[in-house]
Amino acid sequence: MKLKVKEVEFSYASVPILKDICIELAASEMLGVVGPNGAGKSTLIRCIDRILKPQRGIILLDERDIKDMRLMELAKKIGYIPQSTSQIFPATVFDTVLMGRRPHIGWRSSEKDTEMVLEMLQMLNIEEFAMRDINELSGGQQQKVFIARALTQEPDVLLLDEPTSNLDIKHQLEVMDIIKNIVIEKQISAIMAIHDLNLASRYADRILMMNSGKIFAAGNPVSVLTPANIKWVYGVEAEVNNNNGRPYIVPIRPVRKMEVEMGCEV
Amino acid sequence: MKMTSSTETISGTRTKSAEIKEQYKKFIGRKILFILFSLILIFIIAGIAATLGSYPITVTEVYSIIWQGLFQNPETTKEIVVWNLRLPRIIMGILAGIGLAIAGTMMQGILRNPLASPFTLGIASGAGFGAALAILLGAGIIAGETGKYLIIVNAFAFSLIPTFVIIGLTRYKRATPETMILAGIAMLYIFSAATTLLMYFAESEAVKAAYFWMVGSLGKASWDAILPVSIMLAGCVPLLLWKSWDVNVMGAGDETAKSLGVNVERSRILILVIASLMSAGIVCFTGTIGFIGLVAPHMCRMVIGGDNRFLIPASGFFGAALLLGADTLARTIIAPVILPVGVLTSFMGGPLFLYLIMRKRREFW
Known part of the structure; x- marks a missing residue:
């Protein structure tokens, strides 16, 4: 395992943002982190690069706790591309x-x-x-x-926070292709927070779906990006089609919170 | 066919890389050239400044007097005029210009704000209050050296207060550039108000003395003042040069800087303290000389870009030339009256700055 995140918790002034986050990332793997606004995607990425310090849990890079590494040393291993x-x-x-x-x-x-x-x-x-x-x-x-x-x-690990936000579709594809190629050619692992579920589905090896600071689902795109998960986490009714083995999401309409909860009970 | 096309692309990219390398070398060459140009400018203006004054001395005479004075004490009137009156003023101008411009460059860099300068962070108004306090409480009346030193020490001590308040605040609130610069501006107003209050209740003679102190001038320059200022600069400037990479990286934003291994909060405070010490060490001898710390860094950035490794020496030398030029003008413009240079830098700097802002198409440069 390249990177291990174990039971990480983070809160801003006692408001919990991340709760019990566990992730394992293999070498040359691309992990897409999805979830609604405020789910904690960016916070998670910042914790991994030690820009924020989690209150609990450990993050291991090549079996070494990043807390014990000097900033310059960590900077040689983890690259971070902030959202803005x-x-x-x-x-x-x-x-x-x-x-x-x-x-x-x-x-x-x-x-x-x-x-x-x-x-x-x-x-x-x-x-x-x-x-x-x-x-x-x-x-x-x-x-x-x-x-x-x-x-x-x-770096050995690349962290990207919304790499495609504000880009036109050509640049979105170009940027994602570049990242994908680097991950393969240079054996770099990548974690990217991303809003576009279809880009995540198309490029990520594995997807982590977050909701209110917790991991809601994790696995390959087909198992995570299901209509039920999308409805529960985003409150959006969506149709999921098969596009060359990758799920393709067509959002249909937002649903009210009540309906989501009732739908789950049934 | 296929072979040739692939070799063509390879050689194509090679020449492209070589081209960029060539351009980059030229770019660096231009920066070094500008630094040399500023240095030469200082010598030219210094030569002119030394000849100007009520006692006529030619340029060649000035240089030979300076050269001889290195080996023997000044004896003739000309020698005394050059060594004890003109040279201290010129050297003080150079040192103050270097220090204020570099402090401004660093403050703008670490706070990512084009308006940051020793003045906007409250250092000058702190010094003004310290000096006014010393003068109005009687230090001005104490004859001779003791009173003079009391004013300088008081000005120095008070000019550091805004910086310590800013740093103190960052212990309770995160040390973001915004909070720091706003805290600096708050200190500026507090000290200005306190100074006004002091003056309101003071004797008119003392008020006049305090006011004259605060309008920045090089008239108080003496060899006694040059020694501590040059020690201060010799200590601070190398430290800031050493930190120039970190300031470059911080220019890309706090998060990026952190991901590149820079301890942003610590570097920001360290550099702020060094830059403040340096400006305080100058301002307590000269009073408020505005605009050099604000304008010199911007003018240099327009010419050589934002790489602080080159920007620090460039704006230092250019700031020195600017201040020396302004002082020379201040001495001659309505001679025999010598205007305080602080008035002139602001008068020149204001319109110049407006012109620069209008000329550039981008938000900043």
């Missing part, structure tokens, strides 16, 4: 990607770091923007730059 970032002062795409080398270098960057940045720019096909300012790029292009930055960290 803003760069206020100017920074070229090249310098932004170079930041990913921060955990590996001292004050000066070496030829090797430069080569690595160039390789990533090429891999994500953003070479033409290299010397442009990050703020001049479109949302989709920026997302690619942030993925490149996380990859120059040379």
Whole structure:
């Protein structure tokens, strides 16, 4: 197991956000975390990267507790792409990607770091923007730059928080394809919080469905993305079709809470 | 056919990478060039500044007097004018410019806010209150050195209070840039009000003295003041340079910085303390010199971008040239009256800043 999350609990000022979360992630596995707003997806990802410190439970990376690791050490193993970032002062795409080398270098960057940045720019096909300012790029292009930055960290685990929000459908597919390829080629494991159930179904190896801070269901897309689960967790009546072995969700209408509970009792 | 096309793409990407590398090297070259340019600018303005004044001395004379003065004590009137009057003022201007501009650069960087500066974080108004308190409670009347030192020490001590309040608040509330800058602005108003209150009840002579102290000027510069200020800079600037990568990374946002291994809260407080110490060490000798700490970093960012490894030296030198230039102008514009440089930096800085804001198409730069 690459990453183990055991009985993790987190609360903000005594309001519990995560309750008894257990996850195991294998090498080169892509885990999609789905769930309604406020289910705790982002909080979970932040806990794994130690941006937030869980009150209870342990997180093991290669059998080592991340609490015992130094921040720089953890940064060499886990890459994180937050949902939204803003760069206020100017920074070229090249310098932004170079930041990913921060955990590996001292004050000066070496030829090797430069080569690595160039390789990533090429891999994500953003070479033409290299010397442009990050703020001049479109949302989709920026997302690619942030993925490149996380990859120059040379992480074993990649954490993504809504990597496709605010992207047009072409960029959504491009970004997801890039992530999927990296996971396979570089043997990186990935955890991504994602709202789009169909993207999750199409790209994730395994899906974790969260509801009010707890894991509601976990398993392959077919077993998790069922009409009953979607109705219970999201309060949405949906039709689930088979699309080349992956479930394809067609949402139909929201249902009231009463109906959901009654439906379950029956 | 297939073979050739694949080799073509490989060589194509290679040349593309080489091209980017070339561009990146040029970009770095441009940054270094700008730093050198600012350095040369300082020497040119310093040379001009040393010749200006009621006693006429030529540029070549100035340089030979400075050179000779390194080996023997000044004796002739010219030597005394250069060594004891003009040179301290010039060096103080350079040091103050470097310190205030670098402090501004760092404060803007760690707080991710283009309005952050030693002034907006309440440091200058803290110093003003400290000095006013010392002067109005009688330190100004104490003849000679003791009174002078009391004012400086008091100004220094009070100028650090806003920073400690800001840091104290972050123990109860998370150290976000927003809370810190708002706390700084709150301190600015509190100290300004306290100073006004003090002045309201004081004797008119003391009020005048306190007011003159607060309008930033290099007129108080002396060799005695240069030593502590240069020690302060020599201690603080290397530390800030060492932290420049962290500030770069923090520019991408707290979460990203944390994921890149930077202890954001600790770095932010450490850098704030260093930058505040540095500005306090300057402001307690010069009074409020506004706009250098705000404008110099922005002007440099427009030319060389936001990489703090280069931005720190660039804005330091450029800030020094700016302050020295402003002081030279202040001495000559309505000579023989010497205007306080603080007035001129604000007068020049305000419109200049407006022009820069209007010229740029983006929100900031």
